[in-house]
Amino acid sequence: GILLKEVDRLLRPNGYFVYSAPPAYRKDKDFPVVWEKLVYLTTALCWKLIAQQVQTAIWIKEANQSCQLEHAKEKTLNLCTSKDDTSPSWQAPIKDCVNLSPRAEDINKLPPGPERLLLYSRSLETTGLHFFHV
Template sequence: DWHANDGILLKEVHRLLRHNGYFVYSSPPAYRKDKEYPMIWDKLVNLTTAMCWKLISRKVQTAIWMKEENDVCLRTNA
């Protein structure tokens, strides 16, 4: 789970992803009925926002973020 352990896996992707790179998240259809899915989604959005990623597309259970080159945001959230 990307949000587990304070988002450690997502933070590693952030470290490896170049500026203007994309991260695509797709959850299985079974998650749609999972009561915890809204909470998981909120955690993902909070983590990616803190890392200054921009959500550029969301369809059903697939989302695409772009890691923008935004030094001001990164300094603010460091």
């Protein structure tokens, strides 16, 4: 489950996670148990299953703070402390917790094309990283 929580940390709200099991798993007696655990974890992470066919499934990570807070209250999801939110994404140890998603109305829509390269991320501001144009 900790690796799926790491995927959650790296995945932007409204991003997609695709899981595809090799065909050999179809005959594996443990596959239903693995699938059940995967569904349990993605539900706890508040991801929405949007497509499933044979052994491939697609989830979307929705910005749903109320779902995350509810699952944290039920102890099915461990939320990271607020100080973890400002840690850099690179060279950081994997943690067995999930950062609270931003509220849907706080999510920046990325501009199209080359303008996106000039957009300064709010998450970079909170880590103290600054960039400049050359």
